[in-house]
Amino acid sequence: xxxxxxxxxxxxxxxxxxxxxxxxxxxxxxxxxxxxxxxxxxxxxxxxxxxxxxxxxxxxxxxxxxxxxxxxxxxxxxxxxxxxxxxxxxxxxxxxxxxxxxxxxxxxxxxxxxxxxxxxxxxxxxxxxxxxxxxxxxxxxxxxxxxxxxxxxxxxxxxxxxxxxxxxxxxxxxxxxxxxxxxxxxxxxxxxxxxxxxxxxxxxxxxxxxxxxxxxxxxxxxxxxxxxxxxxxxxxxxxxxxxxxxxxxxxxxxxxxxxxxxxxxxxxxxxxxxxxxxxxxxxxxxxxxxxxxxxxxxxxxxxxxxxxxxxxxxxxxxxxxxxxxxxxxxxxxxxxxxxxxxxxxxxxxxxxxxxxxxxxxxxxxxx
Numbered sequence: 001x002x003x004x005x006x007x008x009x010x011x012x013x014x015x016x017x018x019x020x021x022x023x024x025x026x027x028x029x030x031x032x033x034x035x036x037x038x039x040x041x042x043x044x045x046x047x048x049x050x051x052x053x054x055x056x057x058x059x060x061x062x063x064x065x066x067x068x069x070x071x072x073x074x075x076x077x078x079x080x081x082x083x084x085x086x087x088x089x090x091x092x093x094x095x096x097x098x099x100x101x102x103x104x105x106x107x108x109x110x111x112x113x114x115x116x117x118x119x120x121x122x123x124x125x126x127x128x129x130x131x132x133x134x135x136x137x138x139x140x141x142x143x144x145x146x147x148x149x150x151x152x153x154x155x156x157x158x159x160x161x162x163x164x165x166x167x168x169x170x171x172x173x174x175x176x177x178x179x180x181x182x183x184x185x186x187x188x189x190x191x192x193x194x195x196x197x198x199x200x201x202x203x204x205x206x207x208x209x210x211x212x213x214x215x216x217x218x219x220x221x222x223x224x225x226x227x228x229x230x231x232x233x234x235x236x237x238x239x240x241x242x243x244x245x246x247x248x249x250x251x252x253x254x255x256x257x258x259x260x261x262x263x264x265x266x267x268x269x270x271x272x273x274x275x276x277x278x279x280x281x282x283x284x285x286x287x288x289x290x291x292x293x294x295x296x297x298x299x300x301x302x303x304x305x306x307x308x309x310x311x312x313x314x315x316x317x318x319x320x321x322x323x324x325x326x327x328x329x330x331x332x333x334x335x336x337x338x339x340x341x342x343x344x345x346x347x348x349x350x351x352x353x354x355x356x357x358x359x360x361x362x363x364x365x366x367x
Contacts, residue, residue: 007359010358014087014107014355015086015087015107017131018127021083021127022083023109024083024084025084025086028063028073029063030062030063032064032069033057033061034059034060035058035059037068040304040335040336045061045064049092050102063089063090066088066106066108066352067108067110067332068332068336070350071333074348078112080112080113080346081113081114082111082112082113083109084109084110085107085109086107087105087107087355090103090105091103092104101356105354105356106352106354107352107355108350109351110124111123112346113347114347117328117330118276118280120347121277121307122277122281122283122286124326125139125281126285128310128353132353132358134362135312135362137313137323137324138292138315139291139292139311139312139313140311141293142293142308143270143309144298144299144306145270145273146243146257146271147168147295148165148168148306150239150267151164151240152266153266154236155233155236156229156230156232157225157226159225160181160226164181169300169303171299171300178232181232182233235263239260243267244295245295246293248292248293249288249291250274250288250291250292253274253293254271254274254275254278273307297309304331304332305327305328306329306332307327307349308327309326309327309328310327311326312324317360320361323357324351325351327349327351329349329350330347332348333347
């Protein structure tokens, strides 16, 4: 484990770098209101966060990341465009199969820019790449916007598309839904029995559970509607699989994506943005001919990324988690704006570095 004093010094070095590129240094409370995070991510966040209760503040969580509090701060008092940098501990509960730290440092850089989002994407990526250059890390990129656009463009019911969008960050569940909606997998036994029942309600059976009879009836009607819907076509499933399976350099992937967009026109605008981003990255000195692009990249990260996503990895230490990660999270700002009654969005992109990992790679972690 890296010495905390060394980690803090390393974090300060990164923070100074970002401040030198125009960032305003900000702080965020370690205790965050649980209600906000639960509204954003649902009860799943409890498995990834440390929850406590304050007699005055109510249910709270140890800060799982900085993004939400920084967005809230900016929406309350920030001007645009704006750049922020921060550092401090974050806390993530780990299951017993992942032998990783549950408390670690992050140093971050966030850009809020409505007028030039593509340039902001390139700026954040290029700055992290520059400050991490001595470590000779491999960069991986992706674009959640492509996947979201592809799902929204499927020729199926809105209910099915909503289910797929909700689970796009859970690859196994997403695949199970695709197989079911395409008619490749049978319905679960309980659901199949419910659909063929003359009356799902038995007058002799007491009502159990939190759902009311009317809510149960609505759910049964929705299941009947779904069962009557035509399956997602084999061609669309194949195109979606092709998109998810992409793994090429950014320069090469554009031609492949143009081919997919001929039969899946819903992704055309996202492909245009990817091409514009590649040009913006080149202007900042990034060699896109060698920059990896992965169609599924970002699907197991926090669920707020909805556009460009990236990570930096050590090829000599594959046992380590990513040294830095980041991406665009426009949808998150819309949700938080609606929660606060602002009814506005603030396009945003950011990235974080884990300084204890950079020390590990340079052999300066200490004991």
